[in-house]
Amino acid sequence: MKKRKERIDRGIKARSGDVFTLCSWREMLYLAAPRLLPVIVFLLLPPLLSVYWQKVMISLAVFALLAISWDLLAQSGMISLGQALFFGMGAYLSGIADHYFGLAPLVAIPLASILGGAICTLMLLPVLRLRGIYFSMVTLVIPLMLVRIIEATRIFGGTEGLTGMAPLPSKWVELYLVIIVLLCLLFGFRRMMASDYGLVLKGICDNDRSVTNAGINIYWFKAQALFMAGTVGAFSGACMTHVYLFAGMPVFALDYSILPIAAAVVGGPGSFAGATLGAAILVPLSELLRGIGGLRIVFYGIFLVVFIVALPEGIFHYIQRKYHQFERWVEVEK
Amino acid sequence: MLIGTIIYAVINSFILILLAIGFNLAFGISGVANFAYGALYVLSAYVSWILLTLLKMPYFLSVTISILLTTLLGGLIYRLVLLRVRGQALSEVIATFGIGLSILELFSYFGMVGFEYTLPVFIDRSFIIAGTYVDAQRLLIAGIGLVLVLGLWLFTHHTSIGLAFRGIAQDERTALTFGIDSDRIATLSISLGAGLAAIAATLIIPLGSIAPAEGYDVLIKALAVCIIGGLGSSGGVIVAGFVIGFAERFTDTYIGSHWTMIISLVAILLVLVIKPSGLFGKQKELEERI
């Protein structure tokens, strides 16, 4: 008697696929729960945490933003190995705005985000015309080079960095600024990618010749995606500057490039919720592992490789699959 | 001073060429990106060091074992990891990058940094060329660099395996129809690339000391040379090596040593804007976006 594994949608999934969901609280809850859960957790958890873990929460949100930014680029066909570029650019611009121009944090942060996104896009424009691997290479290389340049020319504070930044109005602003932006982008980007515009971006990733053949300027669209992702990354950097009141060479560190990729790959590449989930797993984990110092990155690296080879769909998709479907063994029909 | 700078620029160029050959072979010719390249470079240096200083084995033996081990490791990386994600550029890049990262940070963690971590020079002598002191090691680098490049050129243009390498890079499907086993060739090319990294490490490390941070530098430099020279072109690697080598050296002497990185960055961006396939990249024209 041979058996095979069969995968079927759960009953409740089938019943809640249509407008008739509105007839039953259970089905509405089924649909709403996965969406409400992160919102509730992110909004209500922070006041319950100790000060140390609140800082970790901010860090989590920042890395989640970087992971989302990475995922947006990945869905549009650009693999960025240098999220640190956006992060660092935003961090420095925000620090410069504060340090040299005395702008208030709540003005400096949006300014740094948009300006950071614009500058990074302009820097990467020449590479958009080339095969994807060039983009990855250049994004890897630029932050590392920028570090050397800052070290050499000693601009913007050189090796010591910029200090003396004005802090944000209160620690609750610190926390909830990033968290609310994160939640908005989480749902906002998802809607965007599900729309026709997002379909074009995904099409560029899949078969850009076909999209060009439809009379669409793929470089313009890629630049738009790059700008959006860059702005998000710069925003996270700008926020960090005003939380830690410091902007220096470490903002271009490899950490900020690797962790978002690891988060997205572990959590679920191709989905923003997955990226957030990955960050939510890896950031607290890395805090707990803080004791072993540099080995952290070794773990990220190993995680990365294991997940991309063994579980390429990521944890989020796995959970999603389990939530919507169940598996059972059935006899193989004659 | 000018002649001295020129001589050192030539040597610098050969260093860069040596660094880039392995990467160029693996990626440019067989289309397999190996972002663990820098890590393999550093790894082979550490292995040689361990064999040499801790196990007190003779120099040639340690070095040979290290090179062979690194070559094998390259092949293993392909078999165990890359094989499963072949063809998906994203996964290839991330997987090799993750491996390279783990290796480098592992060494960083063990704290094997310092002046005692270095490899001995081949011949401990200096020569005077045109009024400047040049040590034998540097001359050796130039010499072996030249030999390797010529050897590789001959290999890829005149042996069946070498031609198979280029075939896979141009069009994998067609190469398959010719009976060329793309997986075997890819394994070979990555192994060879790793081996070349190890050889480069053996020659270059004696000039300084081993440090995990070197790994990233090596990757950057190899990428820079390959991008500017044009992936897949041995001639391009040479020309780009000289261009960057001279630019770096002259910047170092006449402007300031920290500006050398800026030159490389600017050079990369310029090349990408003006001639994206690199100075000598020919076949890539077919695959690049218009």
Next chain:
Amino acid sequence: MNRAPLLQVIELSKSFGGVQAVHFVNFDLHEGELLGVIGPNGSGKTTLVNLITRFVKPSKGEVLYKGRPIQHLAPYEIVRLGIARTFQMVRPFYHLPAYKNMIIPLYSPRVKKLVGGKYGDRNAVALDLLEEVGFERDAFVAYKPAGALPQGYLKRLELAKAIALQPDLMILDELFSGLSLAEVAGMLPIIEKLRLQGKTIIMIEHRLKELFRIADRVLVMNYGEKIADGAPRDVMEQDSVKSAYLGSE
């Protein structure tokens, strides 16, 4: 026809390294014509199309569309001028339903420009276009993932994507390849309908019998050169064409 030709190809050439893929090809195309391009494999037909639509940069020569030179424009700009092409190797977005595959052409700026502002619900337009091309509405064929469709439907999808762009000139690269006789017979009326709408069409084909039934003119290529240009019957009588296809005695 006294009007200026819609498309003029002048001394168009392309060499890849040492291979002369297209060698000084000249021809004119007038509005409303259906031009067939035939020739043995490797004669440069697809390269010619790639040169006209600028997916490949020409080494020499000019292409004039409505009197304007277009060989320097980017491919997407050429599409926006009104030239649409299909690809020989059909590659839809396999995991998407067929009608979702149409969204991207319908997102094109050209479509927005022609219809002015809102094109209406793209999904509805996609379904209509697919129905015109033969996707049976009752059987909900358009909702099936593209990966599940047989080759005949995929070719029609490709054609529909080109039609969606509302082009004046359509270049169809081996539309009939891989189709059964019945499927080809089913597609001929669609092409007829396009002609009645006033579209100019270039068709690269290997299926000569079907092509000759609908083509006004035929261009024969061999080894990158144009060796014949004229009415189908006349062209097939020429010795050069016979030897190209059948080999010399």
